[in-house]
Amino acid sequence: MQPFDALSEQHRDAILKARKRVIEAIGKNMDLYGVTLSVGHLYGMLFFSEKPMTLDEMGREMEMSKTSMSTGVRMLLDLKMVNKVWEKGARKDLYEAESDWHQTFADYFAIEWRKAVEANVGALNKSAAELRRLKEQTDGEESLHAVLDRDLEKIEGALAYYRWLDRFIDTLESGRIYELVPKDEP
Amino acid sequence: MQPFDALSEQHRDAILKARKRVIEAIGKNMDLYGVTLSVGHLYGMLFFSEKPMTLDEMGREMEMSKTSMSTGVRMLLDLKMVNKVWEKGARKDLYEAESDWHQTFADYFAIEWRKAVEANVGALNKSAAELRRLKEQTDGEESLHAVLDRDLEKIEGALAYYRWLDRFIDTLESGRIYELVPKDEP
DNA sequence: AAGAACGTACAGAAAAAACTGTACAAAGTT
DNA sequence: AACTTTGTACAGTTTTTTCTGTACGTTCTT
Structure with missing residues (x-):
């Protein structure tokens, strides 16, 4: 059970709006790191994620193909902006944003x-x-x-x-x- | 009369080959500054140029349109990688590479x-x-x-x-x- | 004032890239 | 061993970017 989903719709929207502004800004300026807007957006999403995410979750949230998530995450891994996370008995690979900027x-x-x-x-x-x-x-x-x-x-x-x-x-x-x-x- | 053109063909070729290697390397890595390969190449060319160049000269040397030279030079100007040069009684705008990296x-x-x-x-x-x-x-x-x-x-x-x-x-x-x-x- | 030369705006063509769906190898489950 | 599930390679499509040619405003020459 994730704490976020338990909130009222109104509060969720307010938080999402605040996050979205930041994610958008981050994504827009990540071209300085030589990545696409959408990869930058992906990073921003991971940055605010409550927990490490799988490729499928990312794809659902970004409304993009799993293939794109795969390549996007790999870029972010190369740049060390994202870390692969190990979780006991997890089938899928998990990733989280490196938060030490x-x-x-x-x-x-x-x-x-x-x-x-x-x-x-x-x-x-x-x-x-x-x-x-x-x-x-x-x-x-x-x-x-x-x-x-x-x-x-x-x-x-x-x-x-x-x-x-x-x-x-x-x-x-x-x-x-x-x-x-x-x-x-x- | 430019000193370079006066040289023997053999010597010119040797120099051009040496320059070309550097220009190519510079151009290839200028994506870190957010510019295209060809704009990077343009910078490299200006870097080795004996004298400030006009848009027409650049176009001739790069075998590209004058329009592209115009936009390319403007990008380099924005990045302060290129300076506009004033020369007495010159009709055309002259540009030279900023050599202080x-x-x-x-x-x-x-x-x-x-x-x-x-x-x-x-x-x-x-x-x-x-x-x-x-x-x-x-x-x-x-x-x-x-x-x-x-x-x-x-x-x-x-x-x-x-x-x-x-x-x-x-x-x-x-x-x-x-x-x-x-x-x-x- | 007319004419020529220059640089750039703009629209369209060409090239590059980003993105997707399918297919498949690797690893895990039963 | 058969069956799932997962991540990615790859080919094809869509989108974006780069590049070109024409047109035009500005500036300089005469």
């Missing part, structure tokens, strides 16, 4: 931004090496070297930024960010 | 994340007020209050997070982040 934020950066850093740094280093090699092999060709130097300078600038971003992500991943910017207001 | 990163957060914070905090506060009002008007209804308290607690948790995020964005906006996580490696 600091952690969610930090994980997102650790996962997505680090991925981007690595890919870009890889490309930058490889290209820089090529350009440096070309420079060595063409001693004295002034106008070529002018172009090469400018490109190499740009690449070095980008690499410097990524070194910083990497260290910034470290602070998120390690939680050191909360020493630098404390959770409790000053 | 620290600034780009900070601006993105200031613009997009702050927008999300405000929208969500607004919704959370409004809903919290509604729920608190309902609570006051229903003194003694225990099971209702149990639900309300849980929702209010969740909302308060979210608000606490947004207060932190807001202060974090402040550090980006003010540049104080570079005191906390220095640009020069330790």
Whole structure:
């Protein structure tokens, strides 16, 4: 028996209206995490859910197919915004929203931004090496070297930024960010 | 006369290949900034351009319509990833890539994340007020209050997070982040 | 003032993505 | 071992987004 269903219709509606506003807002802004409006909505629904939900329950509530719930939940799992919950003797998989949004934020950066850093740094280093090699092999060709130097300078600038971003992500991943910017207001 | 065009075909190709790898990588990861692959590619192209470019030049280089360049550049301008350049007596608008990626990163957060914070905090506060009002008007209804308290607690948790995020964005906006996580490696 | 060049609004076409229903493998129940 | 139940892969459909070509207002040139 769920506490929520026992309430009067009037009170239920009032609560649902309040929740809906928040869910809508969350869903709308979750594109910053690279997910669809509907996946964002799914997260918001899980956030207010009294208890962990099954795919079927989500589908019923969102009026969407189970397939969509499956893929949506998987995205949220990848982003660590949702946790799989174990319950004794439960046939179906259960999921609940991760409610520590600091952690969610930090994980997102650790996962997505680090991925981007690595890919870009890889490309930058490889290209820089090529350009440096070309420079060595063409001693004295002034106008070529002018172009090469400018490109190499740009690449070095980008690499410097990524070194910083990497260290910034470290602070998120390690939680050191909360020493630098404390959770409790000053 | 541009220095680049004066080079031998072999050298040009080598440089273009090196640039292309980086442009491709940048473009691919710019979805973190909420832009398309092609807009990301456009940024990468501008990043390596010897000089500011016109819409027509971009269209020629990207083999895309001028309309697309116009909308693409506007997006990049909104994200402050591209600057409009003034040149004496130039008919056409000229654009160049913002090469300070620290600034780009900070601006993105200031613009997009702050927008999300405000929208969500607004919704959370409004809903919290509604729920608190309902609570006051229903003194003694225990099971209702149990639900309300849980929702209010969740909302308060979210608000606490947004207060932190807001202060974090402040550090980006003010540049104080570079005191906390220095640009020069330790 | 007329003409040319530029950037963008807008509608339609093309491409990409989100979503669904069916089918099926894996795991659980009887 | 036969029968359910559950989650997901996959193909096809719908919806959304991206991209293009034309049209037009604005600005600059003459």
